[in-house]
Amino acid sequence: MTTLKAKLQEDLTTAIKARDELGSSTLRLTLTAITKEEVAGKEARVLSDEEVLKVIAKEAKKRREAAEAFAAGGRDEQAARETAEGEFLDAYLPKQLSDDELAAIVAQAVEEAKAAGAEGPRAMGSVMKIVNPKVAGLADGGRVAAAVKKQLS
DSSP, X not given: OOHHHHHHHHHHHHHHHTTOHHHHHHHHHHHHHHHHHHHOSSSOOOOOHHHHHHHHHHXXXXXXXXXXXXXXXXXXXXXXXXXXXXXXXXXXXXXXXXXXXXXXXXXXXXXXXXXXXXXXXXXXXXXXXXXXXXXXXXXXXXXXXXXXXXXXX
């Protein structure tokens, strides 16, 4: 069992004992998503910490999107619940890059792409190939793409 998954299970036990309804339900859903990912495919496997982080990030993103949808539909109570669950999961994720840090990484990647001969908006793919491994888990894909577009235009 991965250490991050074990930590999630320990935190679930603590949340249940403390009668923390938000924490326990959020952790249950997250652990279920991790288990589902482990048994997906042809063979069951144990996820690495990095893969568990990806599942947690995906779950946190789902909560943010659901909160936006509920807020747009005028269901503020459900939106607040989804937002709280997303913030709860964010505690398990690495700290996100600031806009300035992301811009610096993108600028460096744009220079590398230009050195390789790619320029203008067509360089988007090659720049993204350089940037994505550097910011994996530290910045949302939409933010990265927006920063690359801004630098290339």
